[in-house]
Amino acid sequence: ADEGEGGEESAHELRISKIHNGTVIDHIAGGHAPDVLAILGIDSATDEVVSIGMNVPSDRLGHKDVVKIEGRELSQDEVEVISLVAPAASINIIREYDVIEKNRVERPSTVEGVLSCPNRNCITTEDEPVATRFEVLDDGVRCLYCGTIIRRRLTDHIDV
Ligand code: CTP
Ligand code: ZN
Structure with a gap:
C-alpha cells in the first residue's frame, strides 16, 4: 500500500495526510462526505480526529469525497447504512499506516x-x-x- 506510484494519488497530489490507525472511507460520490459524517454521528461537536476531502479528482469517479477517521473502526450496521448514500465507497482499515483490509460496500437487503x-x-x-x-x-x-x-x-x- 506504499508503492509511491499508482493508485489515485501521487506524491504531488496528496491532499490529506495518511492516517496512523483508523478507517478511510474512499470513493464516496462527490458531495456526499457530509452524509457519511452524519451517519457516523460526527458533527461540529466531535472531538474525533477527522479529515475530509470533497470533490477531489479521481480516476475512477471523476471526482470523489474521502473521509479519514483516526482511531476508529466502523460497525457493520454503520457500513451498511453508508452503502445507501455512497454505493461505490471502499472502506480501508489502517493499522500502523498500512491498509490491512479494503472492502467495497455492498447494498444490504x-x-x-x-x-x-x-x-x-x-x-x-x-x-x-x-x-x-x-x-x-x-x-x-x-x-x-x-x-x-x-x-x-x-x-x-x-x-x-
Ligand atoms: N490511506 C491513508 N492513510 C494510510 C494509508 C492509506 O489515508 N496510512 C488512504 C489513501 O490515501 C487512500 C486509501 O487510504 O485514499 C486507500 O489507500 P491505498 O489502498 O493505498 O490507495 P489506492 O491503491 O489508491 O486505493 P484504491 O485502489 O482503493 O483506489
Ligand atoms: Zn417504524
Whole structure:
C-alpha cells in the first residue's frame, strides 16, 4: 500500500495526510462526505480526529469525497447504512499506516440501527429500546415494524 506510484494519488497530489490507525472511507460520490459524517454521528461537536476531502479528482469517479477517521473502526450496521448514500465507497482499515483490509460496500437487503423511524407511534420510538430495522427499497427504506417509508434525505433520520 506504499508503492509511491499508482493508485489515485501521487506524491504531488496528496491532499490529506495518511492516517496512523483508523478507517478511510474512499470513493464516496462527490458531495456526499457530509452524509457519511452524519451517519457516523460526527458533527461540529466531535472531538474525533477527522479529515475530509470533497470533490477531489479521481480516476475512477471523476471526482470523489474521502473521509479519514483516526482511531476508529466502523460497525457493520454503520457500513451498511453508508452503502445507501455512497454505493461505490471502499472502506480501508489502517493499522500502523498500512491498509490491512479494503472492502467495497455492498447494498444490504435490510439495515439495522443507525436510522430512526419518523413515525412517533412506531414501537421503535417508544421508551422501550427496540432497535430499528428497515427494508432497503430502490428509492428509500421501509420500517419493518410500522411500514413507514423514508424516501428522501435519509440523513435527516439518524438515530443519535
Ligand atoms: N490511506 C491513508 N492513510 C494510510 C494509508 C492509506 O489515508 N496510512 C488512504 C489513501 O490515501 C487512500 C486509501 O487510504 O485514499 C486507500 O489507500 P491505498 O489502498 O493505498 O490507495 P489506492 O491503491 O489508491 O486505493 P484504491 O485502489 O482503493 O483506489
Ligand atoms: Zn417504524
